[in-house]
Structure formats: C-alpha cells, structure tokens
Amino acid sequence: MAKFYVNGEAIQFNAAPDTPLLWAIRDHIGLTGTKFGCGMAQCGACTVHVNGEATRSCVTPVSAIEGKRVNTIEGLPDSPVTKAVRAAWLDKDVVQCGYCQPGQIMSATALLAKNPKPTDEQIDEAMSGNLCRCGTYQRIRDAVKTASASLGTKK
Amino acid sequence: MNRRDFLKSSTALSGALVIGFYLPAGGRAFAQAPAKMVYPPNAFLRIAKDNTVTVVVKHLEFGQGVQTSLPMLVCEELECDWTKVKTELAGSNPVYGNVFMGGFQITGGSSSVANSFDQMRLVGAQARTMLIQAAATQWKVKPETLKAENGFVVGGGKKASFGSLADAAMKLPLPEGVKLKEPGQWKLVGKPTRRLDAPDKVDGKTVFGIDVKRPNLHTAVVMHAPVFGAQVKSFNADKVKAIPGVTHVIEITSGVAVLGKGYWAAKTGRDALEIEWDIPPESATLSTERLRADYRAEAKKPNGAVVKAAANADALKGAAKTIVAEYEFPFLAHAAMEPLNCTVEAREGSAEIWAGTQMPSVDQAAAAKVLGLQPAQVKINTMTTGGGFGRRANPNSDWIVDACEIAKAAKVPVKLVWSREDDIRGGYYRPMYVHRAEIGLDAQGNILGWNLDIVGQSILAGTPFESMMVKGGVDATSVEGTADTKYEIPNLAVKLHTVALPVPALWWRSVGHTHTAYVMETLIDEVAAASKQDPVEFRRKLLAKDAKFLAVLNLAAEKSGWGSALPPGRARGVAIVESFGTVCAQVAEVSLENGAPKVHRVTAAIDCGTVVNPLTVEAQVQSAIAYGLGAALYSELTLKQGGVVQSNFHDYRVLRLSDMPRVAVHVVPSGNKPSGVGEPGTPPIAPAVANALAALTGKRARVLPFANEKWA
Numbered sequence: 008m009a010k011f012y013v014n015g016e017a018i019q020f021n022a023a024p025d026t027p028l029l030w031a032i033r034d035h036i037g038l039t040g041t042k043f044g045c046g047m048a049q050c051g052a053c054t055v056h057v058n059g060e061a062t063r064s065c066v067t068p069v070s071a072i073e074g075k076r077v078n079t080i081e082g083l084p085d086s087p088v089t090k091a092v093r094a095a096w097l098d099k100d101v102v103q104c105g106y107c108q109p110g111q112i113m114s115a116t117a118l119l120a121k122n123p124k125p126t127d128e129q130i131d132e133a134m135s136g137n138l139c140r141c142g143t144y145q146r147i148r149d150a151v152k153t154a155s156a157s158l159g160t161k162k
Numbered sequence: 163m164n165r166r167d168f169l170k171s172s173t174a175l176s177g178a179l180v181i182g183f184y185l186p187a188g189g190r191a192f193a194q195a196p197a198k199m200v201y202p203p204n205a206f207l208r209i210a211k212d213n214t215v216t217v218v219v220k221h222l223e224f225g226q227g228v229q230t231s232l233p234m235l236v237c238e239e240l241e242c243d244w245t246k247v248k249t250e251l252a253g254s255n256p257v258y259g260n261v262f263m264g265g266f267q268i269t270g271g272s273s274s275v276a277n278s279f280d281q282m283r284l285v286g287a288q289a290r291t292m293l294i295q296a297a298a299t300q301w302k303v304k305p306e307t308l309k310a311e312n313g314f315v316v317g318g319g320k321k322a323s324f325g326s327l328a329d330a331a332m333k334l335p336l337p338e339g340v341k342l343k344e345p346g347q348w349k350l351v352g353k354p355t356r357r358l359d360a361p362d363k364v365d366g367k368t369v370f371g372i373d374v375k376r377p378n379l380h381t382a383v384v385m386h387a388p389v390f391g392a393q394v395k396s397f398n399a400d401k402v403k404a405i406p407g408v409t410h411v412i413e414i415t416s417g418v419a420v421l422g423k424g425y426w427a428a429k430t431g432r433d434a435l436e437i438e439w440d441i442p443p444e445s446a447t448l449s450t451e452r453l454r455a456d457y458r459a460e461a462k463k464p465n466g467a468v469v470k471a472a473a474n475a476d477a478l479k480g481a482a483k484t485i486v487a488e489y490e491f492p493f494l495a496h497a498a499m500e501p502l503n504c505t506v507e508a509r510e511g512s513a514e515i516w517a518g519t520q521m522p523s524v525d526q527a528a529a530a531k532v533l534g535l536q537p538a539q540v541k542i543n544t545m546t547t548g549g550g551f552g553r554r555a556n557p558n559s560d561w562i563v564d565a566c567e568i569a570k571a572a573k574v575p576v577k578l579v580w581s582r583e584d585d586i587r588g589g590y591y592r593p594m595y596v597h598r599a600e601i602g603l604d605a606q607g608n609i610l611g612w613n614l615d616i617v618g619q620s621i622l623a624g625t626p627f628e629s630m631m632v633k634g635g636v637d638a639t640s641v642e643g644t645a646d647t648k649y650e651i652p653n654l655a656v657k658l659h660t661v662a663l664p665v666p667a668l669w670w671r672s673v674g675h676t677h678t679a680y681v682m683e684t685l686i687d688e689v690a691a692a693s694k695q696d697p698v699e700f701r702r703k704l705l706a707k708d709a710k711f712l713a714v715l716n717l718a719a720e721k722s723g724w725g726s727a728l729p730p731g732r733a734r735g736v737a738i739v740e741s742f743g744t745v746c747a748q749v750a751e752v753s754l755e756n757g758a759p760k761v762h763r764v765t766a767a768i769d770c771g772t773v774v775n776p777l778t779v780e781a782q783v784q785s786a787i788a789y790g791l792g793a794a795l796y797s798e799l800t801l802k803q804g805g806v807v808q809s810n811f812h813d814y815r816v817l818r819l820s821d822m823p824r825v826a827v828h829v830v831p832s833g834n835k836p837s838g839v840g841e842p843g844t845p846p847i848a849p850a851v852a853n854a855l856a857a858l859t860g861k862r863a864r865v866l867p868f869a870n871e872k873w874a
C-alpha cells in the first residue's frame with residue numbers, strides 16, 4: 008500500500024504498486040484534469056507537481072512517490088505564480104481544444120515558481136516536452152512571458 | 163421560445179425535414195411520445211429567468227472555436243448580454259444538421275461557421291423579435307417603439323429583462339421575414355472575442371469524453387491486429403484473468419477487448435493476452451518499400467483515370483526543357499491529443515453514448531445497428547474533444563462500433579480508451595501518395611504542357627460518400643487542387659491511379675490538399691527558377707485574372723518583406739493555396755541549424771470571407787501551420803510486414819514548441835460570406851518551407867518528411 012498526498016489530502020493507495028500515478032489520480036481518486044496523451048513521457052499532458060517538481064505522472068509508479076506531495080491542476084496552490092499564469096492564459100486566449108492545457112499550465116507554473124524571469128531559451132526548454140496538437144505554442148510562449156512580466160511588477 | 167417555432171426557424175434555412183422530431187427532456191426521454199413533453203427546451207436557445215442565455219452549439223468543439231463563434235452570431239442579433247452567455251454542445255439530432263451537407267450532422271470541411279452564419283443570426287433575430295413583441299403586448303405599445311439592448315427590451319421609459327419576457331415570448335408564433343443587421347451595425351461579429359470555453363479549460367474543469375464518469379463504469383482496451391487485414395484465429399486469456407482488476411475478456415470483430423476497473427488494470431491485462439492471428443498473405447508482404455516501388459512504377463503507366471485531358475496531347479514534344487519530378491508522401495496519423503474513446507451504456511430498448519465525434523448521426527446509425535436498436539433509441543452526448551483533424555469523422559465509426567460491441571457483450575457500462583500506440587497503429591490514415599509530373603517549357607521558360615499522374619488509395623471508396631464524390635474512377639478528394647487550379651497552365655493533364663490496400667484511409671486536415679498543394683506549389687517555384695523569375699512575380703503572372711488570389715499573394719509578399727535582404731544563411735519561400743473556399747498565402751523564412759531545417763517566421767495572408775472572430779482566425783491559422791509544419795518536417799508512418807513501424811510520439815514525431823516559428827496572420831478584408839478557416843492554413847506551409855529550403859540549398863525535397871533529406 009502506498010501513501011502520498013494529492014492536493015493536500017492523504018491518499019492510501021491499495022491497487023498494484025506499479026500503477027502509474029496518472030491512473031491513480033484519474034481512475035482511483037477521480038480527478039480528471041490530469042490528462043493521458045502518450046503514456047511514455049513524450050507529450051506532457053499528464054504533468055503534475057511532485058514536491059513542486061513538474062513530473063510526468065504516466066511514467067511515475069505510485070511506489071515511487073511514497074510520502075510525497077502531489078499537486079494536480081485542480082489543486083494548484085493559490086500563489087502569485089498560479090494567478091499570473093491563469094490570468095496570462097486567459098489574456099492571450101491560449102487554449103484551443105484545451106486537452107493539453109492542464110499539462111502546459113503545470114509545466115509553466117513549475118518553471119515560473121523556480122525561475123520567475125526565464126529567458127526565451129529557458130521557456131523553450133521547459134515547455135517543449137508538452138505537445139499541443141492544436142499548435143497553441145506561440146500563445147503559450149507569449150503567455151509565459153506575460154505571466155513572468157506581471158510577477159516582476161507585483162512581487 | 164417555443165420549441166416547434168425554433169425547429170421551423172432552422173428548417174427555413176436548412177430545408178431539413180424535422181416532422182415528428184422533438185428534443186429529449188432531461189436527456190433520457192428520447193423514446194417518449196411528443197404528447198408527454200411539456201415545454202421541451204428549444205433547439206438552439208434558452209433564456210433563463212436570471213437573463214442567462216444558453217446557446218446550443220450544433221458543431222463539435224474540438225479546438226476550432228465554434229463554442230464562441232456560433233454564440234457570437236446568435237447574440238449579435240439577439241442583443242443579449244455577452245457576459246451572460248453559456249453554451250451547450252448539441253447531441254445527435256437532425257435539427258443540428260450541417261446546412262451545407264444535406265442536413266447531415268457533420269463537423270468537417272472547415273464549414274462550421276460558414277454553414278451557420280445565416281442560420282444562427284436568424285435564430286437570434288427571431289428570438290429578439292419575439293421578446294420585443296412580448297414586451298409590446300404587455301405594455302400595450304407598438305413593437306416598433308421598442309428595442310432590444312444588452313439583454314433588455316427598452317422603450318417609452320420602460321425596461322424589462324429578456325429573462326422576465328422569455329415565457330411570454332415563447333408562446334408567440336415564429337415571426338416571418340425578420341431582417342438581419344447590415345455588417346456596419348455589428349457590435350460583436352468581427353470583433354476579437356476571447357473564447358467562452360477558456361476559463362474551464364485553464365482550470366482543468368472541462369469534462370472531455372475520456373473523463374466521463376458513470377456508475378459501475380468499466381474501462382476497456384482492445385488488442386487490434388498488428389497487421390492490417392488480419393483477424394483473430396485464437397486467443398488465450400488465462401494469464402489475463404489472473405491480473406487483479408481485470409473483469410472481462412471479450413472477442414469482438416476487430417480484435418480482443420479486455421475490461422477492467424480502470425485503465426491500468428485493463429491495459430495490463432491486454433499486455434498479457436496471447437493471440438494467434440490469421441494473416442492474409444497479401445498483408446504479410448505489405449511494406450512501404452514495396453509500395454514505393456509499386457506506386458512509382460504505376461505513375462509511369464498510361465492507364466490512369468482521366469481527371470483532365472490536355473487540349474494538345476503532344477504539347478511536351480517540342481519542349482526546350484523538361485522538368486520531370488517524382489514525389490512521395492507518407493501515411494500520416496492524425497494523432498489528436500485526446501486518444502479516441504467512447505462510453506456506452508446499453509439498456510433494454512435504448513442506449514446512451516458519450517463521445518467526441520464529428521459525425522454523430524453516422525455514429526448513431528452505426529451504434530444502433532450493433533446494439534439492435536433504432537437510431538432514435540440511441541442517444542449521443544457530444545463531449546468536448548481534444549482535437550480530431552478528421553479522425554473523429556469516420557464513415558465506418560470504427561471506435562464507436564468497437565465500444566458498442568463490447569458494451570453489448572459485457573452487459574456493463576463501458577468506456578473504451580485507445581492508447582497512443584492504438585492511435586498510431588490503428589489505421590485510418592492520410593494515405594500514402596506518389597505524384598509524377600512532367601512539365602515542358604519553351605526556350606523562354608513558358609509552360610507548354612504539364613502532365614500529372616497521382617497514385618494512391620481512395621479515401622471515399624466504400625463509404626456512403628462514394629456515390630457523391632467518386633465519379634468515373636476519380637475520388638474528388640485525391641485530386642482537389644490539381645485540375646481545378648487557378649493558375650493558367652496550358653495543356654494541363656491530370657490522371658489518377660487508384661490503389662486498393664488493406665490499410666484504412668481517411669481525411670486528414672485539408673484532405674487532398676495535403677499533397678496536391680505541395681506538388682503544385684513547389685513545381686511552380688521550380689518553373690519560375692528555370693527561367694530565373696521571381697517566385698512571387700511569376701505567380702502574379704499566372705494568376706493575373708484572379709483578383710482574390712492576387713490580393714492575398716500581394717498582402718503576404720508585402721507583410722513578409724518579400725525581396726528585402728535577409729541575414730546570411732536565411733531564405734524565404736512562398737506558397738498560395740485555395741481550399742474550402744478560402745485562399746491562404748504564406749511566406750516562410752528558414753535556415754539550417756545543425757544541418758536540419760529551422761523555420762523562423764511565417765507570414766500568412768488569408769481571404770476567408772467575413773471574419774466572425776478575428777482571434778479564432780488567427781489561432782486557427784497558427785494551428786494549421788503548426789499541424790502542417792510538424793508533418794512536413796518529421797511525421798511519417800512506414801509499413802513493414804503489414805504492420806506499422808512507429809508507435810508513439812518518440813518515433814512519430816510532431817511539432818514541438820521549440821520548433822514553432824513566429825506566425826503573423828493578415829486578413830484580406832472581405833464582404834463575402836465566411837468560408838473555411840480550420841484547414842486552409844495547412845496546405846501552404848510545407849511548400850512554402852520547401853521553396854525556402856530550395857532557395858537556401860538548391861535542394862528540392864521530393865520525399866516527405868524533410869527529415870529524410872540530407873540538407874547539409
């Protein structure tokens with residue numbers, strides 16, 4: 008049995024310990040904001056934060072997160088970074104189908120929490136593991152920059 | 163508003179027959195008699211007491227923005243408060259038919275806004291007229307003295323909200339001869355409007371098909387044949403049943419389904435299946451290598467079906483120079499972000515389905531057949547969808563049929579979920595094509611004649627669309643953009659060689675233009691280069707009689723700085739393509755980085771008629787470019803021993819953020835009706851980049867994707 012925290016709530020997970028965190032979150036805990044896109048760390052749709060780090064939940068077995076804090080799109084901390092990213096995403100009208108977007112936002116918030124002033128190269132590096140088949144990339148770049156700029160002014 | 167009146171309102175435009183039709187109340191009464199229905203919701207619009215307006219969106223929202231643009235059209239005429247607008251996706255029902263497609267409920271062909279443009283405005287205008295009439299009756303004044311404004315009827319010092327008038331308005335007859343606004347009076351249409359569905363999508367609250375929850379729901383995965391055309395001979399499920407969480411193992415027509423409590427159990431179960439397949443000999447030897455040789459040989463044969471014959475069949479004989487070019491396009495998967503899925507609850511005498519589908523009425527009929535029901539007994543709940551690009555418009559309803567077969571046999575609610583591997587290997591691809599062109603030029607570089615042979619599968623053969631769109635052995639989707647080109651090309655001859663394969667084919671964003679535009683636009687460049695003419699100038703000459711093309715081409719050239727100096731190591735290329743009634747030109751700026759093509763900027767110009775939401779047009783052109791560019795640079799499926807070599811995004815590569823060029827979108831102002839937007843941005847990008855690469859390196863990429871070429 009694995010024990011960990013999802014969005015602050017203690018979880019006791021009884022199913023197979025090799026179950027990827029993605030399916031524990033979606034099928035067992037019932038939070039569906041975290042998406043399945045590839046199952047092999049290629050698309051980023053399943054990105055969550057594990058102890059604050061952007062993590063591909065589809066290749067992370069629950070046995071590997073014993074005692075750790077997991078945050079999903081539904082449980083992002085109510086922080087300046089979260090607010091800035093959400094506001095920028097709406098302002099730049101980033102989403103299209105929206106399926107990849109929880110993963111994009113989890114990657115963007117993890118990036119800005121660590122590095123509020125990323126360079127273009129750092130944005131490209133942090134965000135290129137998240138595929139978007141609707142091709143919202145240009146607006147993602149713009150939104151990350153907008154969020155970063157607003158973090159600088161408000162502090 | 164009265165439901166029947168709204169049905170009348172929709173039929174006035176669509177001509178669809180809706181007698182005997184009524185909408186279900188509460189999502190479950192669809193098999194009831196109309197007499198039991200008291201005030202059923204009307205088809206497109208509901209106004210609540212609190213003044214919220216719910217617009218029922220008749221097309222699938224899968225990224226293209228209809229959940230915003232269709233309500234904009236309704237609200238423009240209704241004069242409601244845009245901040246109080248909510249939306250709902252329509253289920254399967256003839257009233258939601260596509261006006262351009264014989265009333266069939268189809269989201270495709272870049273037609274969602276175009277076919278709804280008059281219809282949705284009329285719905286709004288009629289509702290507004292009825293609300294004003296209701297207020298006029300209450301206040302005992304003439305309706306002409308009143309007007310609708312931001313969700314209220316006002317006049318003579320009085321004011322009443324739409325919500326307070328809705329009940330009375332609903333009882334009025336549908337007004338005839340309602341006048342629509344002139345474009346100059348529009349307040350919402352044509353204004354950049356942010357998406358209504360964005361907040362929920364940003365918060366991860368939107369429920370996609372894959373997120374559906376139902377009581378006692380089982381997840382199903384299917385082991386399909388690893389080789390196209392193969393069938394299950396026998397299977398052993400002993401090891402599967404030992405896996406905790408696995409509940410059922412069921413043979414269906416397309417393979418073997420494993421059901422479990424959640425995806426992981428089902429998938430682990432599937433991994434443990436032992437299946438012996440019956441593989442037809444012709445499938446076993448199927449490979450890209452063989453097809454390549456066969457297609458290239460076929461392209462040289464004289465026996466293709468004639469799409470267009472040359473006025474002078476001997477035009478090439480006296481040519482001073484001949485260009486011979488053979489092109490090869492790979493199979494492509496759509497690879498929408500949300501894997502295919504479908505939830506089915508089969509009950510006694512009825513069934514309910516939750517799915518993201520571009521053709522709900524086709525799927526409804528297919529599901530009914532499997533479940534032994536009448537189509538009207540199958541309710542389809544259209545779910546918000548993570549992309550489709552044509553894959554969710556399958557005349558065979560493959561994944562819906564699979565899910566229904568499983569639900570019927572398992573007798574439990576089932577959610578079928580495809581893995582990415584299922585998606586990449588599961589067929590229904592943009593088919594492989596080979597083109598062979600022979601172009602004769604005179605000493606001055608003028609075109610004398612142009613022969614084109616196209617070899618590939620038919621997308622529509624064997625589907626209900628065949629009778630409409632396959633004529634004289636020519637599938638219109640295989641040759642669009644060739645014989646009907648706007649370029650003035652003397653003695654253009656086009657032939658089609660149709661090949662039958664066990665690999666299922668399907669439309670892929672922009673359909674035939676995915677390959678025909680590449681051949682046309684790269685060859686036009688090559689012909690221009692042969693006589694040392696500027697590619698834009700040369701196109702202007704060949705398009706001299708087409709004002710629409712010229713305006714688009716000139717705008718793209720101007721905004722891209724065509725002809726101005728570039729830093730060393732960079733080059734530009736241009737392409738212009740008409741598809742889905744829209745003309746789009748693109749100028750791409752490229753260089754080589756570590757020996758691979760890098761696209762820095764794309765300047766796009768588009769004439770798509772009246773623009774309803776400029777933000778949607780911009781987003782969709784960016785989207786279409788990203789989609790087409792990923793395929794041009796990287797994507798390719800290859801066959802070996804009848805199966806697909808690639809399996810996931812590591813070897814079926816698509817565009818990533820670091821590959822995305824800066825895209826600028828410029829719209830040619832137009833007073834025409836809206837034309838397509840979702841697809842027309844895709845065809846020009848590959849040839850624009852190829853032409854830029856040719857300008858840079860002198861190499862013309864004949865085989866896609868570009869990753870196959872040695873560039874440096």
Ligand code: FES
Binds near residue numbers: 043049063
């Ligand atoms: S589903 Fe985890 S990276 Fe794609």
Ligand code: FES
Binds near residue numbers: 138
């Ligand atoms: S918004 Fe559709 S995949 Fe990214």
